[in-house]
């Protein structure tokens with residue numbers, strides 16, 4: 001009720017009226033006066049049945065609010081997904097090693113430790129690079145889980161052995177220092193670029209540049225610190241990494257090979273486990289964005305031919321972006337359908353209340369007709385009332401619909417985007433609903449016989 | 458502005474013999490209601506002439522057709538046959554829009570049950586006929602304020618009908634009937650719902666209006682009330698039984 005009073009007070013607010021007046025300076029003043037009066041009467045009679053009117057427009061309110069907030073959430077999710085996939089690079093194809101499920105079982109059965117080999121090989125990458133035209137660059141990497149120490153501190157990280165082009169391929173930038181160089185790569189040098197998280201964990205007070213960190217008894221000189229990743233959840237590696245924040249260290253691939261070899265020894269519940277993986281991941285850059293998806297398919301075919309098992313995965317960010325767009329469109333269609341249904345329900349509610357109002361005010365209609373009102377005036381009066389009802393419902397709906405995404409963002413940390421078109425569209429549709437569903441009751445009111453109407457109790 | 462027209466009309470009254478100007482004339486009108494197969498003739502050929510400045514009462518037993526006649530005179534209904542001239546206009550062939558327009562321009566209604574619009578204030582109720590006539594707002598506000606004062610409700614302008622007594626409501630209705638400066642004022646049992654004191658106040662107002670030259674047609678059941686008018690028409694079974702004029 002209080003909210004309703006507020007809304008009707010807003011409509012009755014003199015400033016709003018004066019704004020409307022200014023808008024309509026070119027409309028005939030007498031016509032405008034009459035419209036304003038009619039609207040005033042409409043507002044009064046809506047006001048007189050505050051609770052009933054509020055319940056009536058609830059359908060519209062819910063419909064409009066639902067549509068706006070659903071669209072905001074879907075738009076936000078789609079935007080977020082697209083950002084993530086874009087961060088992976090829309091010209092990139094990412095090939096990953098995946099440990100097949102069948103290997104997991106057989107390895108635990110065997111009594112003595114046995115190295116299990118799977119995943120991408122240098123051969124694979126070479127074949128891909130040589131067979132497929134239009135590939136501009138391939139950035140292979142090995143990802144190994146290691147504890148890294150500095151003085152008394154240590155942190156568990158993903159050590160990424162990769163090539164010099166890695167940051168460029170993923171649009172990562174450095175906060176300070178530099179990435180390792182071609183010479184350091186060739187020389188298998190012990191240099192490291194650490195992620196922001198590692199820097200904060202190991203060097204909370206000091207500048208990490210120039211310092212050394214220790215892994216497996218070897219020291220690595222820190223030459224750079226990466227910028228924190230904005231969209232990191234999909235960017236981080238899945239091979240041998242947890243889902244924690246990307247504490248990562250980048251070292252030359254050559255050094256990683258030289259220091260850690262290709263076989264990893266891991267302490268598992270069933271005993272010692274050994275895995276041989278040549279490469280955990282490779283980013284394949286395609287020159288022409290148009291070709292990305294086609295190249296992705298060819299890579300799939302090549303890998304299918306070269307591998308006995310599916311121990312790899314091919315990700316095409318561009319395809320994922322497209323999927324995100326498609327799913328956003330699907331969400332919009334669903335939102336549209338819900339909007340349609342609830343606005344229809346809202347419209348029927350309005351028609352219902354208008355019919356009740358017409359019956360209730362039969363005598364008033366008779367009086368007005370006796371005092372000179374034409375049928376047209378009566379139609380206008382009830383139509384304006386229906387439009388005000390649905391319009392106010394629409395306004396409340398827009399307000400709630402804009403508020404809900406804000407709340408969702410604050411409490412669930414989801415990205416939500418309210419576009420300009422969503423509230424505008426929802427509001428205009430709600431006003432239109434008022435017209436459409438107000439016509440029948442209004443015409444019915446106008447067609448009453450004045451004598452009969454005056455006799456009505 | 459309203460007062461000017463009233464005083465202009467009053468000057469006619471000074472020489473009634475010269476200005477027996479007809480404002481409303483029914484010629485042999487009949488009205489038949491159809492209820493399914495059944496046809497019921499309520500008015501059986503009524504011919505009457507009403508003159509400017511007349512104060513007329515219509516009497517007769519219940520069901521004789523008084524209200525039916527009043528509805529036709531008020532252009533709310535049309536006769537089954539016969540003609541009705543309001544001023545210089547033949548209303549018999551008018552369509553709904555024209556009838557609405559002529560009601561708004563030339564007629565004032567006073568009903569037994571007041572018939573004020575509950576959500577509007579006294580002032581807004583009085584203005585209503587002017588609103589449909591498309592009068593400028595400030596002008597109708599001024600007219601309505603003057604009329605409210607004239608019926609003794611100058612201090613009740615912003616009240617709602619339900620905040621007023623029956624007699625006060627009927628006075629608002631009278632002010633409303635006067636606001637468009639009508640040719641004829643029609644009152645169907647205007648004191649029917651009132652106690653004798655409030656009724657007397659209403660009739661005093663009617664006397665005033667009559668003195669100011671307004672044309673008044675009133676339906677009443679009471680001989681005593683009818684005595685105050687200058688012409689009494691009696692209906693019986695849809696026919697004019699008697700038509701007495703005295704000054």
Ligand SMILES: Nc1ncnc2c1ncn2[C@@H]1O[C@H](COP(=O)(O)OP(=O)(O)OP(=O)(O)O)[C@@H](O)[C@H]1O
Pocket residue numbers: 490491492497499517518519520521522523524525526
């Ligand atoms: N719409 C209608 N349909 C059918 N019959 C009607 C209709 N309106 C009036 N009548 C009939 O016409 C007759 C005259 O009605 P009317 O209302 O004119 O009487 P009245 O003289 O005003 O009576 P009262 O003094 O009781 O008001 C009545 O018999 C009534 O039943």
Ligand SMILES: [Mg+2]
Pocket residue numbers: 523524525645
């Ligand atoms: Mg009657």
